[in-house]
Amino acid sequence: MDNRKTNKIIISIVTHNSRDIFKTLDHLEKEIGEDPRFEVKIFDNNSKAEYIAKMQDYPFVTVISANENLGFGHGHNQLLMNATQEYGFICNPDILVTKESIEGLLKKIQENEAAVVVPQVLNEDGSIQYLVRKRLAVFDYLLRFIPFHWVKKVFKKRLSAYECRDLPQDQTSYIRMGSGCFMLVEIARFKEIGGFDEQFFMYFEDNDLCLRYEKAGYRILYTPFEKVVHLYGKGAHRSAKLFLVFMHSMMKFFNKWGWRLF
Numbered sequence: 001m002d003n004r005k006t007n008k009i010i011i012s013i014v015t016h017n018s019r020d021i022f023k024t025l026d027h028l029e030k031e032i033g034e035d036p037r038f039e040v041k042i043f044d045n046n047s048k049a050e051y052i053a054k055m056q057d058y059p060f061v062t063v064i065s066a067n068e069n070l071g072f073g074h075g076h077n078q079l080l081m082n083a084t085q086e087y088g089f090i091c092n093p094d095i096l097v098t099k100e101s102i103e104g105l106l107k108k109i110q111e112n113e114a115a116v117v118v119p120q121v122l123n124e125d126g127s128i129q130y131l132v133r134k135r136l137a138v139f140d141y142l143l144r145f146i147p148f149h150w151v152k153k154v155f156k157k158r159l160s161a162y163e164c165r166d167l168p169q170d171q172t173s174y175i176r177m178g179s180g181c182f183m184l185v186e187i188a189r190f191k192e193i194g195g196f197d198e199q200f201f202m203y204f205e206d207n208d209l210c211l212r213y214e215k216a217g218y219r220i221l222y223t224p225f226e227k228v229v230h231l232y233g234k235g236a237h238r239s240a241k242l243f244l245v246f247m248h249s250m251m252k253f254f255n256k257w258g259w260r261l262f
Helices: 021-032 049-056 072-080 099-111 138-145 149-154 156-162 187-192 205-215 240-257
Strands: 009-015 038-044 061-065 087-091 095-097 116-122 173-175 182-186 220-230
Touching: 009 021, 009 072, 021 038, 021 049, 021 095, 021 099, 038 049, 038 072, 049 061, 072 087, 072 187, 072 205, 087 099, 087 187, 099 116, 099 182, 099 220, 138 156, 138 240, 149 156, 182 187, 205 220, 205 240
Parallel strands: 009 038, 009 087, 038 061, 116 220
Antiparallel strands: 087 182, 095 220, 116 182, 173 220
């Protein structure tokens, strides 16, 4: 691998009292903690003092603390829009990734015509989280939140298409939208399109980002050969507050890109 191109690659993490971040940092310390090419930066959205102090105990991590929580996209913009590196990993505070996958993703972005590369995302049990999207419609979101399994069974084929379950898992593919839980971006292109749209406090900011890459003529590559584990909490399914945040972001997204009901 060309060390000139991969020198001091930033791994950007945004958190607000995330319960899983210490699992993420323990794993990163094991995988790349002593590798001088990588710089792990955390933008903390006004977490508790003891939480911040515990993150600062990791010698390979730089923590930047904010006095208020302005959201996921704002935090990553603070780190990446001011970065001098060529490449940056956008990483959730609940991701487990190996050095092998990091190296593989870097190789993919260097060898393909892509401004973004996203890996296969797995649950802890090794099953796939189907997070790639080619279209977004209000009806599909209603289906996901409806608790009645018989309804989901009736629309099984539609849900499968929504989740891109037919995406090949034995070859790379260019896609429209990948998950922001973990993605590798070419920082110059990220800056060119303006980074994340900060009107999205949480949810839909990754879909919006991907569509703006597409609009600018850039491509997004999905690779099933590089994998990460996402300790997925499904917060909007469990928390009324997060569900309201989700709905607010959804309205902003469709207001921006046009309403598609079905």
